[in-house]
Every structure is written in C-alpha cells, then in structure tokens.
Amino acid sequence: MTAVRGERVQAPFGVRALRLTRREEYGAYVVLSGGDPDGPRPDPGQFYMLRSSERWGGGAGERPFLPRAFSVLRTGGDGEGLELQFLLEAVGPGTERLCELDAGEELSVLGPLGRGFAAPRPGHRVLLVGGGVGIAPLAIWQDRLDTGTTVLLGFRDAHHAAGAALLSGAVVATDDGSVGDHGLVTDLLESELDAGGEAEVYACGPPPMLEVVRAVCAERSVPAQLALEAGMACGFGGCFGCVVPSARGLIRLCLEGPVLDGAECSSETFAVAGMGHSG
Amino acid sequence: MTAVRGERVQAPFGVRALRLTRREEYGAYVVLSGGDPDGPRPDPGQFYMLRSSERWGGGAGERPFLPRAFSVLRTGGDGEGLELQFLLEAVGPGTERLCELDAGEELSVLGPLGRGFAAPRPGHRVLLVGGGVGIAPLAIWQDRLDTGTTVLLGFRDAHHAAGAALLSGAVVATDDGSVGDHGLVTDLLESELDAGGEAEVYACGPPPMLEVVRAVCAERSVPAQLALEAGMACGFGGCFGCVVPSARGLIRLCLEGPVLDGAECSSETFAVAGMGHSG
Amino acid sequence: MNPSFCGLGLAHPVINASGTFDAIAAHRVFGDALYEHFPFAAFVSKTVTVEPRQGNPPPRLWELPAGLMNSIGLPNKGLEGYLASDLPVLAELPVPLIVNVMGFTREQVATLVGAFAAREEVAALELNVSCPNVETGLIMGADPDEVSRLMNVVRPLTEKPLIVKLTPNATDPAAVAHAAQEAGADAVSLINTIRGMALRPGTDQPWLGGGTGGVSGPAVRAIALAQLVAVRGAVGIDIVAMGGVASGTDALEFLHAGAGLVAVGTENFRDPSAGSRVSAELDRLASRTPFSGAG
Amino acid sequence: MNPSFCGLGLAHPVINASGTFDAIAAHRVFGDALYEHFPFAAFVSKTVTVEPRQGNPPPRLWELPAGLMNSIGLPNKGLEGYLASDLPVLAELPVPLIVNVMGFTREQVATLVGAFAAREEVAALELNVSCPNVETGLIMGADPDEVSRLMNVVRPLTEKPLIVKLTPNATDPAAVAHAAQEAGADAVSLINTIRGMALRPGTDQPWLGGGTGGVSGPAVRAIALAQLVAVRGAVGIDIVAMGGVASGTDALEFLHAGAGLVAVGTENFRDPSAGSRVSAELDRLASRTPFSGAG
Ligand SMILES: Cc1cc2nc3c(=O)[nH]c(=O)nc-3n(C[C@H](O)[C@H](O)[C@H](O)COP(=O)(O)OP(=O)(O)OC[C@H]3O[C@@H](n4cnc5c(N)ncnc54)[C@H](O)[C@@H]3O)c2cc1C
Ligand SMILES: Cc1cc2nc3c(=O)[nH]c(=O)nc-3n(C[C@H](O)[C@H](O)[C@H](O)COP(=O)(O)OP(=O)(O)OC[C@H]3O[C@@H](n4cnc5c(N)ncnc54)[C@H](O)[C@@H]3O)c2cc1C
Numbered sequence A, B: 001m002t003a004v005r006g007e008r009v010q011a012p013f014g015v016r017a018l019r020l021t022r023r024e025e026y027g028a029y030v031v032l033s034g035g036d037p038d039g040p041r042p043d044p045g046q047f048y049m050l051r052s053s054e055r056w057g058g059g060a061g062e063r064p065f066l067p068r069a070f071s072v073l074r075t076g077g078d079g080e081g082l083e084l085q086f087l088l089e090a091v092g093p094g095t096e097r098l099c100e101l102d103a104g105e106e107l108s109v110l111g112p113l114g115r116g117f118a119a120p121r122p123g124h125r126v127l128l129v130g131g132g133v134g135i136a137p138l139a140i141w142q143d144r145l146d147t148g149t150t151v152l153l154g155f156r157d158a159h160h161a162a163g164a165a166l167l168s169g170a171v172v173a174t175d176d177g178s179v180g181d182h183g184l185v186t187d188l189l190e191s192e193l194d195a196g197g198e199a200e201v202y203a204c205g206p207p208p209m210l211e212v213v214r215a216v217c218a219e220r221s222v223p224a225q226l227a228l229e230a231g232m233a234c235g236f237g238g239c240f241g242c243v244v245p246s247a248r249g250l251i252r253l254c255l256e257g258p259v260l261d262g263a264e265c266s267s268e269t270f271a272v273a274g275m276g277h278s279g
Numbered sequence C, D: 001m002n003p004s005f006c007g008l009g010l011a012h013p014v015i016n017a018s019g020t021f022d023a024i025a026a027h028r029v030f031g032d033a034l035y036e037h038f039p040f041a042a043f044v045s046k047t048v049t050v051e052p053r054q055g056n057p058p059p060r061l062w063e064l065p066a067g068l069m070n071s072i073g074l075p076n077k078g079l080e081g082y083l084a085s086d087l088p089v090l091a092e093l094p095v096p097l098i099v100n101v102m103g104f105t106r107e108q109v110a111t112l113v114g115a116f117a118a119r120e121e122v123a124a125l126e127l128n129v130s131c132p133n134v135e136t137g138l139i140m141g142a143d144p145d146e147v148s149r150l151m152n153v154v155r156p157l158t159e160k161p162l163i164v165k166l167t168p169n170a171t172d173p174a175a176v177a178h179a180a181q182e183a184g185a186d187a188v189s190l191i192n193t194i195r196g197m198a199l200r201p202g203t204d205q206p207w208l209g210g211g212t213g214g215v216s217g218p219a220v221r222a223i224a225l226a227q228l229v230a231v232r233g234a235v236g237i238d239i240v241a242m243g244g245v246a247s248g249t250d251a252l253e254f255l256h257a258g259a260g261l262v263a264v265g266t267e268n269f270r271d272p273s274a275g276s277r278v279s280a281e282l283d284r285l286a287s288r289t290p291f292s293g294a295g
C-alpha cells in the first residue's frame, strides 16, 4: 500500500512465459491464474500485455495478432513465488482465445505496466466503483488497502453480477434489476457521496460510467482516480497509439495511465477512451 | 474395387464438418479418424483438403491459412456411416496444427478430390511401393483390392518405420538400416521386378523416389501408377497453382491427378512435383 | 439489396474474382450440385489472351499470413480455344457471364473486345490492364493516359458494359479510374493482386517460378479498402470491389464504402461455396443495418 | 556478420524501424535493463518535424490479420523540443543514433538536416519522404524528380550518411531509389507503411481518426521483399530493409535479397526485446548457412 503517483513498479525487459495454474469462471467472466516467479509484485491498477504462447491468431477475422492489455486482478502465492490473476471477458478474438486457455497452458506476458492507484488521502473514506470487467483493478486495491472500503459495482445482468464475488462487501446494481439495485452504479455512488463525509473515489469501468463518476465527483470536489482503457498495441509507450485527451493534451494512456486523476480528465477524455465499443 | 481411370467419385459441393473420433500415433505419424456421414465413399488415391475448424492460423510464420491436401488412408465404419482416416506427418504449420487435434475436435473437409488408382491389369502381380507418409493411399488400395499385393515400404528410420504397421505384409527398408533392409525401397523394387512375372506398380512417396520408380518401371515396360504431390491452394481446379509437367504439358495435379500414369511422367515431372522440400 | 450493377439485373451483389474459380473444372469435381447452388450472381472467367498461354513454371503458390501469393501467369487456351471450348459451356451457367481479357498491345485488346462484342452469351467484359504495354513499356493500368488511349480504341467496339480492372501497384489508382470513366468505362474493378515475392528458404533465389507474384487474401483487405475509397471519391460509375473478402461483414464494408458489387477470390480456395456464404451473411447483416445501396 | 553499413561499425545488422520504439519511454517502463540489453545495433528515433505536432486524433490503431494499421500522425516535440529534451537522453544510448526527419517543404527538410548536421551525437539521418510536398502537392517519395530536387538541397548540408526512406505507395520505388542514389544518398530504407483503411464496424465512417492509416507487420513482408529486390536491382548503395520482420528467418531473407541492415518495427510491440531475439536467431542461422554479406 505504498503506491505514490509518479512512481511505478518497473517491468522486466522483454516478454516472459507464465504457466497457468487455474482457470475459474464467475458467470460471464473467466479468472486465469499463473505463477510469475521472475516478476515483481505489481501496483494495484497496473496492467500486463497478455497473449497465448501458442496459436495467437487464426480466430475471427484472422486475428488476434497484437497482445491485449489486462489489469491485474489480484496477486497471491507469497509462499511459492508470485502468482498473478487476471479477470477476462470474451468480447473479441483476443479475449476469446485467452478465455479458452486452461491450467497447464502458457501465456506470454509483459509487465507490470503503467501507473496504478495512489494511496488515499488520510482520513478519507475509500469508495471503489466498478462497472463490468472494470472491477478487476479494484479487487487488488481492496486487498492492499489497510483501510475499509465501500464497494459499489454495476453489471448488465445476473450472469455478469457473479463477478461481484471477487470483492468483499460489494453493493451491486444491475441494468436489468435481476440482482441488487435496478439501475446504475453511479446512482449508488451519488447516494453514497451525498450521505456525507470526506471520500476518495477509485473507479474503473466503461467510458460512459467513468464520465459520470468524474462529473459526479467533480461537482462535489471529491477526488477521483479513474482507471481507463484505450486500444493498445504495445503497452510501453512505443507506438503512440493509446492516446486520450487530458488536461495535458493527448497523453499515452499506457505510460501516463491507465489510472488518471479525475481532475485531468474531461468528457472529451471518455468520448475517445475505451476499446472503441462506444466511441 | 471398381475404379476406372477417367472417372472419379465426385465431392459434395462446399466444405463440411468432420468430427474426429480417434487420434492414434504410429511412430512419427498421426492417424486421425472421423465420421463423414454425408460424404461418398472415396476412391483409393483420392484426397481431401483439410483444415481445423478452429484456429487455423497463428502458427509459425503466422500460418497456416489455406487448407492442406491429404490422401485418404483408409475408410471404415460401414455400420454407422462412413469413417475417413488420414495419415499425417508434422512438417510445417498446417500439419502441426492438424497433428495436435484430438478426438472430439472438428475438421473442415472438402472431398473426395482428384482421380485415384485404376484397377490392375488382370493377371498382373500388384506391387505397392511407398516412401514415408506416401504409404497413405496404398493402405486403402490394399484394403480394396481383391488380389494379393506385395508391399515394399521405405522409411527414414525406425521411428518412421512404425507406419509400416498400417499395411499388411510389408517388406521394409530404412535409410539407416535400423529396421528391415538397409537401403532404398527402390532397390527392393528392382529385385522384385527382376524376379520376373508380369507386374503392375502403384507408388507414392517423395519425388526422388517416384522418379526412380518411374525409371525402373519404364526400363522394364512395367506399368506404374504414381501418386504425386504438389503445393495446392484449392484442390478443385480453381487456382491453377498445382501444375506439374507431363506428356500433356503442364497439368493441374488436383484435377488430372494426383495419380498419374508413369508413362505420362518424366524426370522433369519430379523435379517440380512435391511440396517443395526437394525442388 | 437488388444490385443494378451495369444493368445486369443480378440476383445478389456477390460475384467471383477472375482467375479464382474454374466453373468447368468445378463441374467435373462437384457435379450438378455446382449449378444447383451456384455461389455467384455472375461468373467472371479467367483472363483470356489472344494467343494460348501455358502460364508460369511451377512453383506457382506461396502461402502468406492470412493470404496467398501466386504466379500463375495467366494460362489459357487463347481466344480461339476459349470461343471453341469454354464459351459454349460457360454460356450454360445459371448466371450472366463476364469475360476478363488482357492484351499486350492495344490492338490485342481490341481483337478480344471485338470478338466478344459479337457474342450474346457474354454479358460484360472486364479489361485486365495489370500488364505492361509491350509497345510503351508502361503498365497499362498504372498510367491514366495509357488507360485513356486503350479505352479510346476499345470503347467504340462494343455496347456491352466495359469494366476496367485496376492494378493496386500504382501511385494513384484513383487517377487511373477517373481516366477510365472519362474514356467511357461503365465500371472499374479493384484490386488486382499486389506485387510480392518470397525466396526459396535459405537461398537468395525466388521461390515462385515467375520470380515475383501477386498477393491476395485477407492480408490485403485494408489496402483494398483504402484504394476503393479513393476511387469512389474520384468516379461516379459502378465499382466491383475485391481483395480479401471472406465474410458478409467484409463484403458489407466494401458496399458501405461505395462498391456496387463485391467479388470473392482467394476465399473460394478455402471453400468453393464461400460466395454463397458471403451473400447469405450479407443478407442477414443488411436486414439488421439500414443500407441504402451505393454506386 | 559484421555490417559495415554506411561506415557506422554496427555490432549486428538489426536496428529498429522509426516510430516503433521510444527509448525514453521504455527506460521509464523497464529501467536500466533496457540499456543493458539494448535490442538494436543503432537507434532510429521517431520522425522529427520542424514544428511540434500533436499527431492524429484517436483512435489511432486497428488490428489486421498478422498486421497493424496506424494513423499516429507523427506526434513529436518539434526540432527545438527534440534538441532540448530528447537528443541529450538519446545520446546516452549504448548505440549510434540515427535521426529520422520529415518536412513539408524542401526548406523544412533543409532546416532539419542542417540542424542535425552540426550535432556529433547524431550518426546518420533518415529522410522520411512519405508525405506530400505542400508546394507541389506530390508525395515527395513517390516521384523520382521530387527526390532529386530534395537531395540537391540537403546533400550539401551534411557529410553524415543520408538514408532516404522510400514509400511503398508508388508505382516504381526502384526509380525513386535510383534518383536518390544519383543525387548522393548514402542509403535507402524501405518499406514505410502501406496505405490502408478500415471502417467503424457497421458504418460508412472511417475507424481511424486520421481517416486512412499505414499497414505494417508480417502481412506486408512479401510486398516489402518484392520492393527490396526491385530496389536492389536499381541501386548500388546500402539498403535498410523492413516490413514485417519478426524472426531471424525473416531478417535473413532480407539480407539474402541484398539488404545491409534489417529494421524491426511492429514486432517490437509484441515484445520490446524482439530485436535481440531476431539478431540472435540471425546469428544462429548465419552460422549454418554460408552467407557472404550484401550491399
Ligand atoms: C489498461 C487496460 C486494462 C484492461 N483490463 C482488462 C481486464 O482486466 N479484463 C478485461 O476483460 N479487459 C480488460 N481490458 C480490455 C481488453 O484489453 C480488451 O477487451 C481486449 O483488448 C479486447 O480484445 P479482443 O481481441 O477480444 O477484442 P477486439 O476485437 O479487439 O475488440 C475490442 C473492440 O475493438 C474494436 N475492434 C474491432 N475490430 C478491431 C480491430 N480490427 N482492431 C482494433 N479494434 C477493433 C471494436 O470496437 C471492439 O468492440 C483492459 C484494457 C486496457 C487498456
Ligand atoms: C494429393 C496430396 C496428398 C497428400 N497426402 C498426404 C498425406 O496423406 N499425409 C501427409 O502427411 N501429407 C500429405 N500430403 C502433403 C501435405 O499436403 C503437406 O505436407 C502439407 O501441405 C504441408 O503443410 P504444412 O503447413 O505442414 O507445411 P508447409 O510449411 O506448407 O511446408 C511444406 C513445404 O512447403 C514449403 N514452404 C515453406 N513455406 C511455405 C510457404 N509459405 N508457402 C508454401 N510453401 C512453403 C517448404 O518447402 C516446406 O517444406 C499430400 C499432398 C498432396 C498434394
């Protein structure tokens, strides 16, 4: 719990193999776990570029080709060396290939990459706000924080809401009302903030959700750290492909993010961030 | 055993699925078997274009992409509909992918294609001469023939010679002498032919072997039917890619072959035939 | 979708790319099922030249990542052979016939166009101009002036639709397309294959018997789309788009970019009925997406 | 293999392609391990222009079969910014520095070449001519005369090796290479990315913020090889070959075809240490195959 903005855990240079030890399903999501004996312990909010060591390609549209970015969900296995866990949702050829892997198969990984969450201001209540697969970096953050957290998670439906089990004490909202509150997680957030007390918000999810989180927090002068997504080719600043608009101009999200301060974002940021689903 | 040159068993139009029921290893070779309920019974010497239904691609050099040609090794399963068997050796990205498939997985197949072996002249002794993975079409031919056969097979070494178990009564030669005769299968052939009697030769194997078979038979006026290979993109006459020189000029091997009469071949034929290993 | 391409009244917007489907050979292999489930709304025949050609020496094929490189070298029976043996058979296909022709001089192209102008079995002509004019040394299809001069010679010879097939190996295919339109072309088609090469592994010698080859398949689709959009911006006439189409999604992208027809080439090699699949997928997509046609 | 490329005395023949590796960013991410295991025999920096550029609006990336399409749009700090912030850092790299520059007029290119001519940290210059000359409207690198005129202006400004980076979007890259050689270029490099496009799925709007993009990766390797062989036939000067190199086998093919150096681009995105792997594989292959060098 020592992350300070501006610092980062550096990655070993070059891709390394990660042997999968477990594959678990949580409703619509898959959790892949594997040993990373030579890797450093990542900061919460950092990510890895992943691909399968075998048959990365030959899927829909003759893809995937480039590695894909995934937040670290959780670390473990202090005894026998570092274990990394990732949370995946199959949305295209890359995630489909990764989701079909099983224990014993091998990933090629690069990371940890990017800059993760910064520690909360002392005395602030910590709110973790996640949407869909965006809950991933919140789990490791909850694990590492030595303060209590309020966890608000939004999902499409019950099948996806199964992912809520990955955090403890989560309050859930679903779009279809099948589990928890019928509505948006950002409505839950507004209520929580309006209940009073100094709070700090950590959020990850689809761009429209993050935009509401940003605006809601900005209105109330609540500090927010937002973990964004953008299409990435490399993850280490090499391609200049992952830029998003920020107060500092177009910045490479893989290098300056994926966690950005709400204050340096605007609605414009979220109009282009994301994997392109909604842009 | 009714094959007549010039006719062919026609293929259903379009690629169909073939669910694998078995995967067996014979030394260096893999035999894949699967049910083809909607396909016709192929002629010995005909071939199929195969690919995996999933993940055909993403191997070495970002290949394979096109389907690959394989002789039918043997048919079976009259009770519950047609079963097809193929014999494979992993030599590149396509065969590697196919060799890693297991029972339960699916092939996409087109066939039967090409023209197979013609019946032996009455009263002629039938010699089946195979080299390496080229033994495949000889097995189904031995199964279908109602005459006895003399089977001469050549292999690199003991690991490959395990394939000899796929035919009955095979006399084996290996390059390294580890199994059977130390030498070339074509030496065995010369001895057999010189032992006398009217013979008809059916051969399949690497181009240099086939060229010797052709020459040896031509010298002795022994009729020979040779099953050739060439790089193929389509297998049904669409691409004009698989041509080999013959007495009729450049002919599409997938359409006019893969079985050619020795008499229409020359050393030139075998200088370009094959998958390019030796060209 | 009821494509009005060049007034041919085609049943759907998917045809084959020249040289990637031999309907006569396929009939031998697949029998009458081919005619009953003919995958294309029109059939484009392989390039016909005035004289017979053997084509290039093998090897003629080299597989690429998501693509194919070929140096087939336009083997064909020549004009006379085509008229005598192929045309009568192709005339029996259940769809209109488009004949693709190529000449090494303008006179040769004129001979070919003149000969087919007289044949009512032929619905339209496609001019393959991806070869050098042996008189000027210029690739006909890479130079707008060459194309104008060619069209000036052949346009008067026929009222049948003339489709000029552009080469992608040019700095500015849109300028060539514009020249074709101005000189009276009814349509342009693109892309032909992109020049490529491979060496025999471990050597400095070319793999392909023809030295260089032409790249096709999904690997070239994004390049084809860029050229299609550039050409669409330069001409008002119909466009046949091709280059790596393997699915209805791919075909729809080309239609969205302004093509009137889409041709399937290399994908036929992976499945001879690919054309039917592509047009069925297109139908399904079109019923989902509002699509107003193009061209 | 001891490449004598332009007299730079490089340790091995593998460098990076411009714009595909940011050594300064990579040092932040990987720390000193980057310098200890630096993957390239020389470092080529991303294109520098006279004025600072933001680059194109996102999205800037589109994945292709075995390839990538980008519309990055040459973001950079401009000449002054580069000299002030980047050059001092890059000068500390364990390998020689090649600076890639681009101008929209000949004068701009001259400004850039002149500025770097004076800097001993810079071992060589690569001229990115894949952009239109705003004065003539012609893509500089697609026209032999444009390249001659450009070289006539900049050649006198420096004795450092000048490498002209050819565009593949030209009818005849070999003619452009020849013009570059005749006007005093020390080397040419090829290929830059091939023009491509993708539409936002289900729409008729471009996906990329820049409209069109450039295709790179294994999908273009066969096309690169054909252009390399054509260029090798037209010039005697050194060649840096690139386009889809992902392995020692790929690199060896380019060397066999006459390249003096090979650059790794897109493959860096799949693994930042790809350059080291390629050069190690090349070593192993070269010790197996008799190879006499080239160029
Ligand atoms: C820092 C970061 C952390 C992430 N963490 C997680 C995580 O923990 N768990 C998780 O599941 N996901 C995570 N993601 C998202 C994940 O990286 C994407 O879902 C994944 O890259 C999608 O790849 P794909 O091949 O499955 O889908 P793609 O096909 O790449 O589709 C993704 C979207 O891209 C667009 N697209 C379609 N075709 C193409 C094309 N040819 N080229 C480019 N774009 C195209 C479409 O809009 C599509 O909806 C994270 C992303 C980032 C940047
Ligand atoms: C009619 C027929 C019947 C056959 N029957 C059988 C059979 O029963 N069993 C069997 O195992 N095999 C059989 N084959 C051979 C089989 O089709 C080939 O082994 C297979 O196509 C190889 O594919 P690959 O991807 O594994 O290897 P490839 O990489 O395609 O390699 C094969 C050879 O092609 C060359 N090559 C390398 N790269 C390329 C490239 N990019 N493009 C093109 N060529 C390249 C090389 O010389 C290489 O050695 C048959 C072939 C034919 C034509």
Ligand SMILES: Cc1cc2nc3c(=O)[nH]c(=O)nc-3n(C[C@H](O)[C@H](O)[C@H](O)COP(=O)(O)O)c2cc1C
Pocket (backbone or CB within 6 Å): B239, B240, C017, C018, C019, C020, C046, C047, C068, C070, C072, C074, C100, C128, C165, C190, C191, C192, C193, C215, C216, C217, C218, C220, C242, C243, C244, C245, C263, C264, C265, C266, C267
């Ligand atoms: C094996 C092969 C043969 C071809 N022959 C011809 C031809 O004879 N005439 C022609 O105009 N185009 C020919 N082409 C080009 C195709 O018609 C088409 O323009 C190109 O392949 C791009 O489409 P695709 O990517 O769908 O294959 C040929 C292409 C291939 C792959």
Ligand SMILES: Cc1cc2nc3c(=O)[nH]c(=O)nc-3n(C[C@H](O)[C@H](O)[C@H](O)COP(=O)(O)O)c2cc1C
Pocket (backbone or CB within 6 Å): A239, A240, D017, D018, D019, D020, D046, D047, D068, D070, D072, D074, D100, D128, D165, D190, D191, D192, D193, D215, D216, D217, D218, D220, D242, D243, D244, D245, D263, D264, D265, D266, D267
């Ligand atoms: C993301 C990206 C950015 C690039 N930026 C530049 C650039 O700034 N200047 C340049 O001359 N070439 C640039 N290129 C082209 C590469 O240097 C190279 O010519 C091309 O990518 C082909 O090589 P590859 O297939 O190995 O990537 C860029 C390529 C990519 C993929």
Ligand code: FES
Pocket (backbone or CB within 6 Å): A231, A232, A233, A234, A235, A236, A237, A238, A239, A240, A241, A242, A243, A252, A253, A254, A255
């Ligand atoms: S993903 Fe390449 S610079 Fe960020």
Ligand code: FES
Pocket (backbone or CB within 6 Å): B231, B232, B233, B234, B235, B236, B237, B238, B239, B240, B241, B242, B243, B252, B253, B254, B255
């Ligand atoms: S493999 Fe295509 S014509 Fe024979």
